[in-house]
Amino acid sequence: xxxxxxxxxAAIIIAIAIDFGLMYLLRxxxxxxxxxxxxxxxxxxxxFLAWLRYHRLPRIRVKSxxxxxxxxxxxxxxxxxxxxVVISQWQLLDRPSKPGWPLFGLALSSLTFLVTxxxxxxxxxxxxxxxxxxQLKIKRTxxxxxxxxLSLAASVSTIQMVDLWYTAxxxxxxxxxxxxxxxxxxxxxxxQVEWHWPGKKKLSVWWHGNWQEGLLIxxxxxxxxxxRIVDLPWFPYAMMNDExxxxxxxxxxxxxxxxxxxxxxxxxxxxxxxxxxxxxxxLIGNSLTAVRLVSAIEGxxxxxxxxxxxxxxxxxxxxxxxxxxxxxxxxxxxxxRLGVHNxxxxxxxxxxxxxTYRAMQRGHLADYLFAGLVTGLTFYTYVGSRLxxxxxxxxxxxxxxxRTIRLRExxxxxxxxxxxxxxxxxxxxAHFRLFGNLREKAIYGGQAKSL
Numbered sequence: 001x002x003x004x005x006x007x008x009x010a011a012i013i014i015a016i017a018i019d020f021g022l023m024y025l026l027r028x029x030x031x032x033x034x035x036x037x038x039x040x041x042x043x044x045x046x047x048f049l050a051w052l053r054y055h056r057l058p059r060i061r062v063k064s065x066x067x068x069x070x071x072x073x074x075x076x077x078x079x080x081x082x083x084x085v086v087i088s089q090w091q092l093l094d095r096p097s098k099p100g101w102p103l104f105g106l107a108l109s110s111l112t113f114l115v116t117x118x119x120x121x122x123x124x125x126x127x128x129x130x131x132x133x134x135q136l137k138i139k140r141t142x143x144x145x146x147x148x149x150l151s152l153a154a155s156v157s158t159i160q161m162v163d164l165w166y167t168a169x170x171x172x173x174x175x176x177x178x179x180x181x182x183x184x185x186x187x188x189x190x191x192q193v194e195w196h197w198p199g200k201k202k203l204s205v206w207w208h209g210n211w212q213e214g215l216l217i218x219x220x221x222x223x224x225x226x227x228r229i230v231d232l233p234w235f236p237y238a239m240m241n242d243e244x245x246x247x248x249x250x251x252x253x254x255x256x257x258x259x260x261x262x263x264x265x266x267x268x269x270x271x272x273x274x275x276x277x278x279x280x281x282x283l284i285g286n287s288l289t290a291v292r293l294v295s296a297i298e299g300x301x302x303x304x305x306x307x308x309x310x311x312x313x314x315x316x317x318x319x320x321x322x323x324x325x326x327x328x329x330x331x332x333x334x335x336x337r338l339g340v341h342n343x344x345x346x347x348x349x350x351x352x353x354x355x356t357y358r359a360m361q362r363g364h365l366a367d368y369l370f371a372g373l374v375t376g377l378t379f380y381t382y383v384g385s386r387l388x389x390x391x392x393x394x395x396x397x398x399x400x401x402x403r404t405i406r407l408r409e410x411x412x413x414x415x416x417x418x419x420x421x422x423x424x425x426x427x428x429x430a431h432f433r434l435f436g437n438l439r440e441k442a443i444y445g446g447q448a449k450s451l
Contacts, residue, residue, distance in 0.1 A: 151181045186369065242267075246277055250278035294339070345382055348378045359413070
């Protein structure tokens with residue numbers, strides 16, 4: 001509004017008041033329907049309407065609240081596609097012997113997403129960008145969609161091949177299908193964001209700017225590892241029964257007695273949790289040191305990732321104090337020197353929260369991808385690590401509530417995070433879903449406990 005607007009508004013109000021005053025004075029001339037004289041007066045004798053015939057009012061813009069927000073078709077299509085995926089996946093897990101309708105729902109969700117999220121080019125693309133750019137972008141997006149579709153198909157195939165007790169060489173086929181689905185998903189996201197390996201020059205620049213902190217982190221790891229491996233076979237003394245069971249499960253993998261990797265073994269722990277022990281036995285031999293060394297390395301790595309998490313979330317001084325405290329924490333040292341899997345919880349929670357917080361701060365799609373991949377891997381470790389997913393989701397929700405991140409800007413990032421975690425954790429989650437009602441032997445008193 002300009003300076004004459006208040007005068008104009010006052011003039012309009014006075015004119016309307018004069019009109020109504022004249023109509024009140026002429027109320028005696030009204031007929032039965034009490035409308036015609038008013039209309040005649042306002043149409044012919046009103047000074048306000050007569051003034052409006054020869055003057056154009058300036059446009060006055062008044063900001064009014066918007067009660068309805070336009071929701072673009074792309075958002076509606078994405079929500080509908082995700083709903084179809086969830087329903088189809090639930091139906092597939094509930095009735096794995098009848099995959100027809102679930103697969104149709106997955107295909108329909110892909111079609112819905114493609115149709116509602118297609119890119120409509122402007123009438124004159126040259127006026128907005130170079131003609132080569134939309135072609136490359138369309139080609140890259142098409143390739144990413146194809147790879148995601150193939151990854152989804154390979155993941156569904158892996159879930160359908162999940163079996164509980166059957167053991168045969170063909171059990172390696174689900175492992176291959178699982179790896180293919182993971183690699184296809186990673187390739188799709190990295191191609192879409194045009195991610196590249198950091199070159200030698202970039203690594204050199206990073207090292208020159210951070211070599212002191214790099215040496216500090218390396219020193220923390222070496223110090224923590226030394227504390228955890230000195231006289232490892234003798235302290236604590238002697239081998240406990242649980243450590244023998246872990247070594248036995250690892251040998252079964254090496255000897256080919258266990259080939260179905262998507263089931264649980266001793267103490268209801270996933271078979272994949274014994275793979276690091278199997279690799280260490282294959283590397284340094286069948287000994288108590290090989291079984292315990294995996295826990296020692298995991299405990300030392302937990303110190304490093306605690307430093308990275310505290311440094312990212314707080315300050316470097318707090319990170320150093322926290323990590324040095326964990327180096328000498330008695331309980332952490334004790335479980336780091338045992339050949340059981342309890343200690344991996346401290347590693348899982350620190351690395352997942354560090355990657356998730358780092359992704360929230362940077363906002364890069366690739367960071368959400370790596371955070372989701374590591375989050376999904378926690379389903380294949382010790383049972384306590386499965387709670388890490390709840391903590392990571394809580395961190396994301398807290399970021400949304402604090403407006404550190406915004407859902408409108410990070411919706412695709414959340415989709416990538418959850419998709420990566422689902423691709424990784426899908427087969428093991430299907431095992432828990434399909435065979436959760438079966439009971440296995442527990443390690444105490446021959447009792448039984450549910451998965």
